[in-house]
Amino acid sequence: MGDLATAFPADDTSVSHFSTLLSGELVRPSDPSYDRHRRVWNGSIDRRPALIARCAGAADVIESVRFAREHQLLTAVRGGGHSFPGLSVCDDGLVIDLGMMKDIRVDPERRTVRVQAGALLGELDRATQPFGLAVPAGIVTHTGVAGLTLGGGIGWIMRKYGLTIDQLLSVDVVTADGESVTASDDVNTDLFWGVRGGGGNFGIVTEFEFRLNPLGPYVMAGPVFWPIEQATRVLRFYRDWIAECPDEVMTIAVLRRAPDLPAVPPEWVGRHLIGIAACYAGPVDDGAAALAPLKAFGAPILDLCVPKPYVDHQATFDPSFRPGCWYYVRSCDVAGLNDDVIEITAEFGRRIGSSVSSLALWQLGGAVARVGDDETAFNGRGAGHSFNINGNAETAAGFEAEREWARAFWTALAPYHTSVYVNFLMEEGEARVEQAYGSAKYRRLKALKRTYDPGNLFRLNQNIRPD
Known part of the structure; x- marks a missing residue:
C-alpha cells in the first residue's frame, strides 16, 4: 500500500x-x-x-x-x-x-509516574520533584515529553540513570487503524521495542508510564564560562577531566556569544565564550567535590555552577531556545574528542554570528552505554559525544548565513561522524534516517512499520517507510 x-x-x-x-x-x-x-x-x-x-x-x-x-x-x-x-x-x-492532554499522576511509593502525551518537561519535573524523584529528560522545559521520549531522550541525568526510554515501563498507543493498545515488556513487545527510539512511526502514544529515580530537589549544577580564545585549552582539559568523572557527572560543552541576561557582566554581552555546563545527579556536597576541578580550571569569567533546585537548572537553557526564533540544526555523534575535533570546534566557535546560534556538545557514556544495543530501537549508545550545531536567528534576517555556518561546521567534522541522534535531524532524507538507526535496526523497524502502519499514515516524522 x-x-x-x-x-x-x-x-x-x-x-x-x-x-x-x-x-x-x-x-x-x-x-x-x-x-x-x-x-x-x-x-x-x-x-x-x-x-x-x-x-x-x-x-x-x-x-x-x-x-x-x-x-x-x-x-x-x-x-x-x-x-x-x-x-x-x-x-x-x-x-x-495532544497539547490539552497534560495529566500527570505520580506514585511515590512505587516510584512511577504516568504522563499524558501533551505534557512538557517542566510540567513533569514540577510534578515529580516535590517527592525528590525525576525522569531523565531533556534540557529545555518547554520541550514535549512525547517527542523527546520517542526519539530516545537525552538529558542532564542520563549518565546516571540512562536515556528517557530506559525508564519507560509501558505506553498506550493509538495505532493507524484507530485502535488503542498497550505495549510493555510483557505485551506487544515488538511495538514496545520500536517506540523506544523509533519516533512516532508506529502510532500515537497517548500515555507513558515511567520509572522514577531519586534526585534533588537540590543539585550542584550550572555552567562555567571562559573567553573563546581559551577554547582549545578548555576542551583539552575537559576531555581529560571527564575521562575520570563518575556517572553522576553529566556535562555539555557550549560555544556561543554571551546573551544579554542579568547573570552576564555587561562588558561580556555579545562576546564569544566557551562554557562547560554540568549537573551532578547526587548529593550536593558530593557534587561540589566532583565539579571542583572544573570550577578551578584557568580563570573563568563567569561561574554559575552552584547548588540550586533541579527544576531551576532544567530551565537554564530556556532563554536560549525561545519559541518563535528561527532554528536550524546539524548533528552528528563522534567517538571522542581528539585534537583535530577540538581544533575544528574551537575554530567554528569563533565564527558564530547570531546571538542565538550555538554549539551544544553533549557528553554521552555512563548508564546510556550500559544498556544492550539490541534492547531498544535507539542507536548510538557507544558514542562518546553528540554535536548539536544550532545555526539560528531571531528572525529571517541573517538566517541563511547561520545555516551555512552550521552546515560548514558539520561538514568539517565529517571524517569523525559515527551515528546521529534522530531527534537532532532536520528533513534530511531516508539515508540519514537509516544512518540514525544503523542498517540492521532500520530493516527491523521497516518490518515493524509494515505491521502497524502499512499505509504510512504516520509519516510526518523521521519517517521509516514500510516498503
Missing part, C-alpha cells in the same frame, strides 16, 4: 460530524484561535493545516486517526511542537494536537 493522499477531500458535513465526536476542540482556518494553534516552536516553519483537532483524551485521538484514515488526510501529530524541522504541523491536512 502506498502513502495516503495529501489533499483535503473531506466535505463540510463530515467535518461537522467529526467535530461533534470530539470532547476537545476542532479548529478551522476561519476560527480566531487558528493562527495561535497552528504555530510551532520553530519560527521558520509557517504551515497552514486544514484542521487542528485539539484532543482532550485518548478517545479524541482515536476519532482523529479514524477520520484521517477514512479521508486519506496528510496527518501531523503535535505533542510539544518542538520538532526542529516542524514535523508537528502540515499544510492542508489534519494536525492531531
Whole structure:
C-alpha cells in the first residue's frame, strides 16, 4: 500500500460530524484561535493545516486517526511542537494536537509516574520533584515529553540513570487503524521495542508510564564560562577531566556569544565564550567535590555552577531556545574528542554570528552505554559525544548565513561522524534516517512499520517507510 493522499477531500458535513465526536476542540482556518494553534516552536516553519483537532483524551485521538484514515488526510501529530524541522504541523491536512492532554499522576511509593502525551518537561519535573524523584529528560522545559521520549531522550541525568526510554515501563498507543493498545515488556513487545527510539512511526502514544529515580530537589549544577580564545585549552582539559568523572557527572560543552541576561557582566554581552555546563545527579556536597576541578580550571569569567533546585537548572537553557526564533540544526555523534575535533570546534566557535546560534556538545557514556544495543530501537549508545550545531536567528534576517555556518561546521567534522541522534535531524532524507538507526535496526523497524502502519499514515516524522 502506498502513502495516503495529501489533499483535503473531506466535505463540510463530515467535518461537522467529526467535530461533534470530539470532547476537545476542532479548529478551522476561519476560527480566531487558528493562527495561535497552528504555530510551532520553530519560527521558520509557517504551515497552514486544514484542521487542528485539539484532543482532550485518548478517545479524541482515536476519532482523529479514524477520520484521517477514512479521508486519506496528510496527518501531523503535535505533542510539544518542538520538532526542529516542524514535523508537528502540515499544510492542508489534519494536525492531531495532544497539547490539552497534560495529566500527570505520580506514585511515590512505587516510584512511577504516568504522563499524558501533551505534557512538557517542566510540567513533569514540577510534578515529580516535590517527592525528590525525576525522569531523565531533556534540557529545555518547554520541550514535549512525547517527542523527546520517542526519539530516545537525552538529558542532564542520563549518565546516571540512562536515556528517557530506559525508564519507560509501558505506553498506550493509538495505532493507524484507530485502535488503542498497550505495549510493555510483557505485551506487544515488538511495538514496545520500536517506540523506544523509533519516533512516532508506529502510532500515537497517548500515555507513558515511567520509572522514577531519586534526585534533588537540590543539585550542584550550572555552567562555567571562559573567553573563546581559551577554547582549545578548555576542551583539552575537559576531555581529560571527564575521562575520570563518575556517572553522576553529566556535562555539555557550549560555544556561543554571551546573551544579554542579568547573570552576564555587561562588558561580556555579545562576546564569544566557551562554557562547560554540568549537573551532578547526587548529593550536593558530593557534587561540589566532583565539579571542583572544573570550577578551578584557568580563570573563568563567569561561574554559575552552584547548588540550586533541579527544576531551576532544567530551565537554564530556556532563554536560549525561545519559541518563535528561527532554528536550524546539524548533528552528528563522534567517538571522542581528539585534537583535530577540538581544533575544528574551537575554530567554528569563533565564527558564530547570531546571538542565538550555538554549539551544544553533549557528553554521552555512563548508564546510556550500559544498556544492550539490541534492547531498544535507539542507536548510538557507544558514542562518546553528540554535536548539536544550532545555526539560528531571531528572525529571517541573517538566517541563511547561520545555516551555512552550521552546515560548514558539520561538514568539517565529517571524517569523525559515527551515528546521529534522530531527534537532532532536520528533513534530511531516508539515508540519514537509516544512518540514525544503523542498517540492521532500520530493516527491523521497516518490518515493524509494515505491521502497524502499512499505509504510512504516520509519516510526518523521521519517517521509516514500510516498503
